[in-house]
Amino acid sequence: MFFFFVGGLEQQARQVLKSGAGRCIACGSRADLVGYEKVLKLFFVPVWRWPGKEPVMYCNDCKLFFPQSLTPPPSSTAEVPDVLRCQFCRREVDGDFRFCPFCGNAL
Template sequence: MFFIGIFGIETKQEEIKDIQNVICKACGAMTSFRLIKTYNVFHFFFIPIIKWSKKYYIISRCCNRPFEIPIEKGEEIERGRDIPLNDEDLRPLYNNYDYNICPNCKNEVDNNFIYCPYCGNKLR
């Protein structure tokens, strides 16, 4: 948050809704996603005047991986339309796939491991 006297610029985040029965692109589990909208706002005495830089993200409930989705699809889902999300729509925020998420204990495990060092579950 940035203030200049009675003016300010702030980044806001809103949880819009849950999206059910989607296969996670990161770990392959059937899960639900939380749709999150972020935007910047210029306010005067905490009254929003101008909003800009709107982005939509979904966060998987199975492994907590965030993905950015196109603004058009995010707006349609926010309006209540049931739009399918394809793998091409999900842009991972972390491009480092040198690790897996254990489906049993949800810990991050290096790709070189065959078994999870935390719980012993087979990863491949």
């Protein structure tokens, strides 16, 4: 006699508590602070749901859930000056760039 189990346990974002609360630890894009729930699925049908213990960070781009304690602080445009100076070629670069357009190094 054979028995095949087709199912699994996954996490789903239930409610966004704070949008853009930090950055993703995997891809670096914006991550939201969310309340989540765990879902048991059998044959791809949700059977049982229960809430998570505490809020977690959720990245909409790579769909990663991770603890709030691991997130770097959110990047703000107020910290970036209008004109930067590349530390390698010493040329002035606009503050919107993340890489130097002259030498290609990260700013």
